[in-house]
Amino acid sequence: MLQSGDGLRALTGRRVAVVGAGPGGLAAALLLARAGIHVTIFEKDPQVGGRTKTVEAPGGYRFDIGPTFFLYPQILADIFASCGERLEDHVKLERLDPQYHLVFEGAEGISGTIRATGDVERLEREVARLAPDDAKNVKAFFSENRTKLNYFKPVLEQAFHTLRSMASPAMLAALPYLHPGRSVDRDLKRHFADPRVRLAFSFQTKYLGMSPFRCPSLFTILSFLEYEHGVYHPVGGCGAVSEAMAGLAGRMGVDLRLNSNVEEVLFDGKRATGLVADGETFNADAVLINGDFAKVVRALVPERHRPRWRDAKIRKARLSCSTFMLYLGLEGKMPDSLGHHTILLADGYEKNIREITEGTLPMQPSLYVQHAGYTDGGMAPPGHTALYVLVPVPNLKAGIDWAAMRETYRALILERLKLLGIDDLESRIRYERIIDPTQWEEDFAVHEGATFNLAHDLMQMLYFRPHNRFGPGLYIVGGGTHPGSGLPVIYEGARISARLLIEELAGARAAAAAGIPDTAPLATSSEAS
Incomplete structure (x- = not known):
């Protein structure tokens, strides 16, 4: 636990209720507990993880329910490190090579395959079997997206809870790389003529529940992230990561209440002041909701306390x-x-x-x-x-x-x-x-x-997505808020929400002292492994 400074003393005795023990809720709970806040998690299921859990079926079969790809573990590793632990001591991550096998169907059967790998020379040979000219452009695609990701990384790490944030220095620096009129597929045409090759670098938009022919060109960074930093398998399934987070949270004093059904968030005026779970009132200095935004927030938060996301707007929202x-x-x-x-x-x-x-x-x-x-x-x-x-x-x-x-x-x-x-x-x-x-x-x-939450088009991203700070004393994490869907992005969102919550309770100095880590400059491929 941190030694209390002036800011952190203001957090002593503060209580936060977290609704949902999914990846975002667990990550935020770790960061809040690290800052000295008393955290209680209310989870309706008998198991942590939300959709990021591994279940054992009759006969001894084990299945991940939702996510199966584990990408860019550095963010979660930084969260563990801020708690004085090493992620690798809790979860064994196997880097996959090949990271996946792409099989392209043609009019008369299989028209080609690519065994995707982060080894650039091998990847070039795989691409060359389908389109020799396209293989010559693989390195250029990597170089361009390495630059793009480095510019957008600070954007993904900042909060967008005010309109002014759309003109932040990070956002202004990234604008030349945004190309809002281009889709992912159109952007890739500058490098790859063969549609199968373009698919190898664009099918990842389905992680967002979107089409590469409509998804903003920013998201070419998804495939780059895989090739540059690897695709991992947590031994035992992705649920092993959730279980490790819950175990660490318990050792840090987080109160995890399974089989606990939250019925509503309570307010005093405009401020969230607690919740009702299984008929009992739990008072808190702030409430953080981790769940499917359109389903859970609408169920728990009265419409008058979400003026930017009333029922009519949620009904009209574009979904994955x-x-x-x-x-x-x-x-x-x-x-x-x-x-x-x-x-x-x-x-x-x-x-x-x-x-x-x-x-x-x-x-x-x-x-x-x-x-x-x-x-x-x-x-x-x-x-x-x-x-x-x-x-x-x-x-x-x-x-x-x-x-x-x-x-x-x-x-x-x-x-x-x-x-x-x-x-x-x-x-x-x-x-x-x-x-x-x-x-x-x-x-x-x-x-x-809609398993990938709100669609990630430009008018439902950044400031236009539900804010991490959803109202006084009320915060959200998960794929429905900034930065969006996908495990590493959700962990990043948990850092943003935890930082904002601490700032509200104790000021910016406390947030800076609370040990919420910033991820170091993006690792190279060898460092990430």
Whole structure:
């Protein structure tokens, strides 16, 4: 614990209630506890992590429920370091190489593949097998995006709770690299002529639930971040990270209350002063909400206390797509060609994405497969496989009757998996779970089943996204606030929210003294590993 200075003494005895033990809530709790604040987390489930948890199914199969890629661990490592701990002492992270296998479907079957790697020379050879001329531009793409990321990193680290922040020095310095009129795909055309190669550097926009043909060109940095800094697998699943954070929080004195249902946030005038959980009032100096913004904040915060995000605006907000999920426990092993992460990119990918955006269920969908047992033998019993299958689909605003389509779509996906060499699945299934968009909303409190939260278009980013400081004494973390979705970005958002909360309770000097770390200048590829 910090030695109290003038600012930190003002935090002694202060209490903060955190709603939700997802990645953002846990990260913020660590930082607040580090500053000397008494933190209580209220989590409705019997397990921490939110959608970033690993569940054990009958038969001994283990599955990540949501995120399976772990990117740029430096931010979380810095949070652990600020608490006097090393992330690597709590979680074993395996850097994947190849980081994933891209399979491109053509009119007559598979038209090509790329085994993506951070080894630039090997990556150039992979690209050259599809498009020799494009391979010559890989290094130029990396160089350009290295510069772009370095300019945007300070933007992603700052708060945007006032309009003046849109003219911050960091924002003004980054503006020349923003190109608001360009999509990711259009930006990539300056480097790569082959649409398959462009997809290798743009499918990552689906992490935001967006189309590369509409997503702002800023987000070419997503693929660069993977290639430059690596894709990792936390041994035991991404839930191991959440469990490690919760364990450290407990040792730091955080009170974690599982199976605790928060019913409302309480206010005195305009200020949040606590909450009601399971019928009991909990008074606090501030409340921090970690949950799907449009679902949870609307449920807990009366409309009069969110004047910038009233119900009508939330209903009109542009949302990400949803996903159709299969979690399969299989007898037997997978073909040797199936790596840890495999992405099948459908023939006519642009049409596929347009269908999702316009609310049509694609019948020749792209899909993603995680075979975690390729790297981590603890995800299934010996001789068995835990297979995770994700298919991007429209969110619930499309009005698709999932009760009627569920079995038909399941059969379609099993058929599509044959393109990856995964045959005779039906007879080998020993465990199966399906999550469709209706279940994302009903079972996981995801508004309209939009699994990647609010869309990340320019008018729902930065100042125009729900603010980290949502009101007096009220803060939010998670994919619905700045900087946005994705685990490293959510951890960054937790730092922003924690810093603002401490400033409100005790002043800027206390926030500076509270040990909330800034990430060092971006590591090189070798340092990040």
